[in-house]
Amino acid sequence: xxxxxxxxxxxxxxxxxxxxxxxxxxxxxxxxxxxxxxxxxxxxxxxxxxxxxxxxxxxxxxxxxxxxxxxxxxxxxxxxxxxxxxxxxxxxxxxxxxxxxxxxxxxxxxxxxxxxxxxxxxxxxxxxxxxxxxxxxxxxxxxxxx
Amino acid sequence: xxxxxxxxxxxxxxxxxxxxxxxxxxxxxxxxxxxxxxxxxxxxxxxxxxxxxxxxxxxxxxxxxxxxxxxxxxxxxxxxxxxxxxxxxxxxxxxxxxxxxxxxxxxxxxxxxxxxxxxxxxxxxxxxxxxxxxxxxxxxxxxxxxxxxxxxxxxxxxxxxxxxxxxxx
Numbered sequence: 014x015x016x017x018x019x020x021x022x023x024x025x026x027x028x029x030x031x032x033x034x035x036x037x038x039x040x041x042x043x044x045x046x047x048x049x050x051x052x053x054x055x056x057x058x059x060x061x062x063x064x065x066x067x068x069x070x071x072x073x074x075x076x077x078x079x080x081x082x083x084x085x086x087x088x089x090x091x092x093x094x095x096x097x098x099x100x101x102x103x104x105x106x107x108x109x110x111x112x113x114x115x116x117x118x119x120x121x122x123x124x125x126x127x128x129x130x131x132x133x134x135x136x137x138x139x140x141x142x143x144x145x146x147x148x149x150x151x152x153x154x155x156x157x158x159x
Numbered sequence: 160x161x162x163x164x165x166x167x168x169x170x171x172x173x174x175x176x177x178x179x180x181x182x183x184x185x186x187x188x189x190x191x192x193x194x195x196x197x198x199x200x201x202x203x204x205x206x207x208x209x210x211x212x213x214x215x216x217x218x219x220x221x222x223x224x225x226x227x228x229x230x231x232x233x234x235x236x237x238x239x240x241x242x243x244x245x246x247x248x249x250x251x252x253x254x255x256x257x258x259x260x261x262x263x264x265x266x267x268x269x270x271x272x273x274x275x276x277x278x279x280x281x282x283x284x285x286x287x288x289x290x291x292x293x294x295x296x297x298x299x300x301x302x303x304x305x306x307x308x309x310x311x312x313x314x315x316x317x318x319x320x321x322x323x324x325x326x327x328x
Contacts, residue, residue: 043326068307068324069226069235
């Protein structure tokens with residue numbers, strides 16, 4: 014009986030708490046947020062300007078037609094407590110800036126995507142625009158030629 | 160009796176205030192001077208002059224770039240700030256990581272500031288490429304800062320524009 018009571022006490026005295034916070038940067042890449050990408054204008058901004066202002070992309074696809082920049086922000090903190098032990102840490106949210114260029118190396122589309130509570134890069138297919146996905150674009154090359 | 164309790168209250172308050180000020184002293188801001196892009200440019204890349212420096216000279220000094228764009232008219236270098244001239248051991252890597260973690264967790268950056276100062280004197284910019292990513296894994300993971308250098312050349316292979324961006328941390 015005493016053992017059962019102790020077990021129940023241990024079981025019910027453990028807890029997990031998630032505290033959402035305003036998104037903020039902890040470590041990692043400098044975010045390519047709205048402030049940093051305000052200069053970008055569709056059908057006007059060139060690939061050269063993008064590279065000079067944002068640096069090298071983290072991923073280059075479709076023979077330099079698509080650039081992807083990735084960074085992480087802390088969206089919440091978790092705390093897990095149990096009998097005699099506890100742990101906690103940040104929960105990261107991944108962000109992806111996807112930029113597409115036309116044949117003249119001008120920005121044709123750009124968007125920021127967020128991946129909720131996962132740091133995994135989304136599948137390459139999901140980064141392409143609908144036109145690209147339908148097969149009108151050249152095949153993806155994972156890295157620029159070096 | 161009352162006087163004594165007021166005195167002890169004052170003492171506790173005084174101890175509390177001194178502890179508070181001590182904590183305030185311990186919580187400092189990171190010194191960004193030695194890792195800022197302008198400093199790094201002046202310290203390690205002073206030879207980059209728009210309209211003057213030639214492509215060959217840059218490749219001779221920096222080595223092959225991390226990436227090329229627009230048929231090689233734009234070169235990209237991913238540079239990390241690390242200890243110069245030697246590979247770091249696993250033990251050194253662990254010490255760096257523990258110290259960094261502790262510093263950021265406690266918001267006391269004395270060790271980080273000291274490392275940055277030391278790197279400004281004895282550090283180097285290492286180029287990260289696909290070819291050396293595995294070999295230099297410990298250096299990459301324990302880097303103090305990371306930069307993206309983008310160089311644009313004209314058809315005469317003369318540098319026309321360049322930019323150095325700090326991208327990490």
